[in-house]
Each structure stands twice: as structure tokens, then as C-alpha cells.
Amino acid sequence: MKKKNSISKDYYGYIFIAPFIIIFITFILFPIFNTLYLSFTDARIRPGSWRGDFVGFDNFTSLLGDHMFHMAVSNTWMLWLFNFIPQMILALVLAAMFASTTYKLKGANIFKAVYYLPNLLMPVTIAALFNTFLSLHGPLNQILVGMLGIMPEARNFGAFALDTRIVVIFLQTWMWFGQTAIVLVAGMTSISPALYESAMIDGANQVKMFFRITLPLLKPVMLFVMVTSLVGGLQMFDIPHLYAGQFGNPDNSVLTVNMFMNLRRSFPSALLGYSGAISVLLFLMSSVVALVLFRIFREPDDAKVKKVRRVNS
Numbered sequence: 001m002k003k004k005n006s007i008s009k010d011y012y013g014y015i016f017i018a019p020f021i022i023i024f025i026t027f028i029l030f031p032i033f034n035t036l037y038l039s040f041t042d043a044r045i046r047p048g049s050w051r052g053d054f055v056g057f058d059n060f061t062s063l064l065g066d067h068m069f070h071m072a073v074s075n076t077w078m079l080w081l082f083n084f085i086p087q088m089i090l091a092l093v094l095a096a097m098f099a100s101t102t103y104k105l106k107g108a109n110i111f112k113a114v115y116y117l118p119n120l121l122m123p124v125t126i127a128a129l130f131n132t133f134l135s136l137h138g139p140l141n142q143i144l145v146g147m148l149g150i151m152p153e154a155r156n157f158g159a160f161a162l163d164t165r166i167v168v169i170f171l172q173t174w175m176w177f178g179q180t181a182i183v184l185v186a187g188m189t190s191i192s193p194a195l196y197e198s199a200m201i202d203g204a205n206q207v208k209m210f211f212r213i214t215l216p217l218l219k220p221v222m223l224f225v226m227v228t229s230l231v232g233g234l235q236m237f238d239i240p241h242l243y244a245g246q247f248g249n250p251d252n253s254v255l256t257v258n259m260f261m262n263l264r265r266s267f268p269s270a271l272l273g274y275s276g277a278i279s280v281l282l283f284l285m286s287s288v289v290a291l292v293l294f295r296i297f298r299e300p301d302d303a304k305v306k307k308v309r310r311v312n313s
Helices: 009-038 058-064 067-099 108-120 123-133 139-147 161-189 193-201 206-217 219-234 238-244 257-264 272-297 300-312
Strands: none
Touching: 009 272, 058 272, 067 108, 067 161, 067 219, 067 257, 108 161, 123 139, 123 161, 123 238, 161 219, 161 238, 193 206, 206 219, 219 272, 238 257, 257 272
């Protein structure tokens, strides 16, 4: 006979997922909707209160006319594109070498670990290391001026906009290309070897097989890499902030959207409503570009099926 006070097993699943749902609502869903609400207010941190009055689209209007915001958006896209393109090319080359069934690379697992290692390092460590390495009296100047005599005098690499951008782009590429390569290797190894064997029988070489078999079948994985890299790139903060400072100096050359938002929500201004509007626009930018990528990378057969459904409905 079933006890009256016993818990029905039908509810065990709800009990197990309850912690996740509570944490998700508290720390993810509520902050999202709260940020959306704040973006339509003039909220700022005040003694005793941080809630503001409803101001409609005033924050967005001011934001779109803000020269610093335009610069931050331009810098963010530039830094992401110039680190993602070489990162993707390098990762594809490495992944093709690691996943090749024809050329067995000795010690491939060791190379994978070495290439992935920068991703495990803390950004503050990397920024501090390169700040020291590229400083006016750092090792690089000592080598180029003192030992090799290539430069007539020491160069303060952190004082020039182009140098700062190159360093930030290099650091972003260096940190993430290993992870991108590992993901692409996983995608390549999931492709059936029978396809390559058939192509080799037909006389196809490695280059043709890469462009005719590997890349087309790797489109879903490449889409995943591009979307995740896009989201991470538009949220870029730690490396440019720690290397160049909170204002993205020199000349705000590496000032990103997240850095600009951090400036607006910090003291003494602490404009929470304005910062919320920045977050909303950043979300919209990410979503629109991600949808465009999904449309570009979708399979032609899927598009035809959807078209037929629309015609028949």
C-alpha cells in the first residue's frame, strides 16, 4: 500500500531541474529583462536609490548621436574581423593537418595541447606580460636596439595607435586560434573516410578533397565557430582594457563597446539607463549578424523545403 506522505516519482524530474531553473531565472532571465527596462529610464546610482524615471527612447537617441559610441563600435568590429580572419585560416590549416588520414602527423596530441595552452592563461597575465615585453625598457627594445641594432632608439609601442591595435589583434588571435582548431578537428574527424577514399580512387588530390568535400561538410561547424566568435568578439573587453587601459588609449584606438559601457556605468556618472541601452544595441547587433550568418550557411535543400511549405500553405 502506498504511503500518503511519500513523494510521487512523477515529480522527481521537477525536483532535479528546480535548482537550474531557479538559478537561470535569478541570474540570467531577470537581469536581461531588468537591463531592457533600465534602458528606457534615466536610472543612475544615487544614494539610497538607483531607479530612474521612464524616458522612452531618449537613451537610444543620445547613444546613436554619441561620437565615442560610434568609435567604440568601429573599433570592436575592426578588432574582431582582423583577429578572426587569420585565426580561421590558421585554424583550418592546422585542423587539416591534424585530421588528415594521408599524412600522419607525429606528436599531434602534443601540438594540440601546445596550441590550446594560450586559451588557458588568464587575460590579466597575458596583458601584463606583453606590457612588460613591449615597454620602453622592455626585452623587445633591448633586443632590437642593443643586441641587433635594428632600431636606432627604443620605441614606446604603447604610445602609438597602430602598434596598440596590432598587439591586441595578435593577442586575441593567439589566445583563440587553438580552441578554434580543436573544434574544426572534431568536425573534420566526423566526416566519413569513405568519401575521401572514393575521391582518391577518382584521382582527386588533397587540395580538391579539402575544397570539394571537407569545407562543404564542415559548414555547420564553421557556422558554430563564427557565431560564437562573433558573440565573444563583440563583447571584447579584458585584453584591450588590461593592455591599453580603460579608455583604450592611445587615441581610444582599442576602445570597444563593452569598455565604453563600463565607462558609462562607473563612477562618478554611473549611468545605468545609458549603459542598459548600450547592452540592448549590442544584443541587437549580435542577433542581426548571427541571423545573417545562419541564412548564408543554411543548406540549399532546407531553403527549398521551406519555400515549398510556404507555397503549399
